[in-house]
Amino acid sequence: MLGVFERFPEEDGFGTFWTILHKLEASPGYESSLVQSAQRHPARFNMLMLQRLLSAGVGEVEGTSLLGVLIAVSHSPVAPPEVKAEVLHFLQSQHLAQ
Numbered sequence: 001m002l003g004v005f006e007r008f009p010e011e012d013g014f015g016t017f018w019t020i021l022h023k024l025e026a027s028p029g030y031e032s033s034l035v036q037s038a039q040r041h042p043a044r045f046n047m048l049m050l051q052r053l054l055s056a057g058v059g060e061v062e063g064t065s066l067l068g069v070l071i072a073v074s075h076s077p078v079a080p081p082e083v084k085a086e087v088l089h090f091l092q093s094q095h096l097a098q
Helices: 001-005 013-025 030-042 044-055 066-076 083-091
Strands: none
Touching: 001 030, 001 044, 013 030, 013 044, 030 044, 030 066, 044 066, 044 083, 066 083
């Protein structure tokens, strides 16, 4: 399901992506695959899921800093501009922008 986010990095699937997000979040052990997806192909919804994890108090997954992933995406030349802007907005709202 994360591949859908990767193929359509700036879309919301007319609300369908929210259903996917909730289904993934209800699945045990999705976090590691999420981090890999976010690093491989930054997209609006995998970034949103990382932000939701951070907001819930999860700082890292299998030794990978979620904040570090977001910061890297905010500077990534391969991340779509809209995705980078949304990540930067989140970091600024949390007073974490660098």
